[in-house]
Amino acid sequence: MLQVAQERAHKIIADPRFRHLASARARLRWSLSIVTLIMFFGFVALISTAKSALGAAVAGSAVPLGLFLAITMIIVVVMLTGFYVYRSNSHFDELVCDLRQEFSR
């Protein structure tokens, strides 16, 4: 049984569409994760190094820079998740659908 599963798995992995799906999705997944983490931990690092700068008001408003950045990050986080879901549920799921049709009995 195990041998059969292995062979079928290898056959699917060798399919160019699967390779495209897996590598494109991995690229998207890891790059978005890294962007998110750099954003948050960069902000944390900024707080411990340039605290006073973050308290200064953004030009022409009463909103402090730190608050402005935090709000921007919240919006960016929602946009990143939205983008990933949109991309996955349209483009990637089409490929998944094709592959499933071909390889499931």
Add this chain to the structure above:
Amino acid sequence: MKIWLAVLLTVFPVAASAQAVAATTGRATNWIAIGMFVVIVAATLVITYRSAGSTKSKADFYTAGHAITPLQNGLAIAGDFLSAAAFLGISALVYANGLDGFVYALGFLTGWPIVLFLMSERLRNLGSYTFADAAAFRLEHTPIRLVAAIGSLVVVLFYLVAQMIGAGKVIELLFGVNYLVAVVSVGILMILYVTVGGMQATTWVQITKAALLLCGGTLLGFAVLWHFNFSFATLFAAASNIHPKGAAILAPGGLFAEPVSAISLGLALVFGTAGLPHILMRFFTVKDAAGARKSVFYATSCVAYFSLVIPILGFGAVPILMSDPSYFHVNAAGQFNKIADLIGGPNMAAIHLSGAVGGPILLGFMSAVAFATILAVVAGLTLAGCSAIGHDIYGQVIAKGRGSDAREVWVSKVAAACIGAVAVLLAYSFENQNVAFMAGLALSVAASCNFPVLVMAIFWRGTTTRGAVTGALAGLIGSVVLVVLSKTVWVAVLGFASAPFPYENPALFSMPLAFLCIWLFSLTDRTPRARCERNAFDAQFVQSEIGVVLPAEGCALAEAAR
């Protein structure tokens, strides 16, 4: 019958002791709050009663038959995640420390994209009931499920006790009931939701709570902005004028001043979210991976919206409450500390604020919302804990997956009752202890035990059973030991003069330790089982990407047949 008993059990002592306490302390009992509280409890019990009919099989009990829609699931995830610590705690942090509290909320939110990118779809493709299903997909079931179940139970129990103590205090203050009565009522309610209604009831309790919390927060935020003529300039000026820390509340600092502590806290917040068993379990309630992804998007949007509203409440509470001594314990000389002397402690800032801007009706409503918040979170935690015992330990380890569904669900229900009883007992005995470490410990264990094992089992071909088990135990023991040696336990609970471990949060050390152990002990694993587990990665990889179910056999079975 059972339902009516519960209604009587919970409502009667509340009403009775409310009067008693009001008589002794002289504080007016808030009948509007109690009325709304009764309505919410009644509504959740109706939900539970109606779900009872559709909760028959194992899949119904753990996952509501995988039939929850993504939008419903997204709301339920938000309801599961936004605890009283998030609503009352973060608004209190903003009230006391200004912008720092906002950064904390940001950490909570940042966990969500990570959950989406790394966890949700693969988890849904590989498992069906608990995250251990995915972790043990190609590894040996017994040891992996045992460590995953232990990790889950530690997280659930600490989180649950922290929530229950908070719940007891909040209810004691809001409704004027005795602490023990409050904790026992919460315990009975959560056991009822889980044992009678399973995942279906828990989900709807969470959806109700999320809707209430989002509406309540919006209403309160709107009232605050109205108070300041919708001008943030006026709000910030008024807040920094009256706050003891002055303009410093508009800049981050304090909590995140020291880089090592800040990064450690950040890691626990971000990766802890991706390892919380009650959150991961929710991905199995939807039909497929696409549904799991969509539900994370809805949940992220709710949590993000909430992270924007909370600072408005915290900042708004500063000028509105601090200018009025009637919200504080004032000493004989007419002096009061604007943060510590707030009646009920700073955690009550959002509740007092609702009374200040919206009168007794909004106060009653927000009190009831805070209560509903607690109920939804403890119900989700109990369900996650009992599925770790029922599905992972009983169903897969003891009965080897051959036990009947009915028997497994029965074990889970008994486990739910036991978890509830233990949580009530612990919450009662820790009433006057400093429990600040508990929620932090739960997140650290989730980040250093559950998360590394799951992520390595899913993404790294080299992971073997030996590596995963060693890493999980190292992360678990490492974070518990470091928390015990840190100030929050060593000094605040055990009473020693100074702590051997200088940081509050261990994640920066325990999480890399777990990853290192998984890597090292997998790499050096040369057994035939390890080779077979590495080969089985291909089948797992295919299934995690496209969800095709290949005829898969565990390595242990294949070896036995050889």
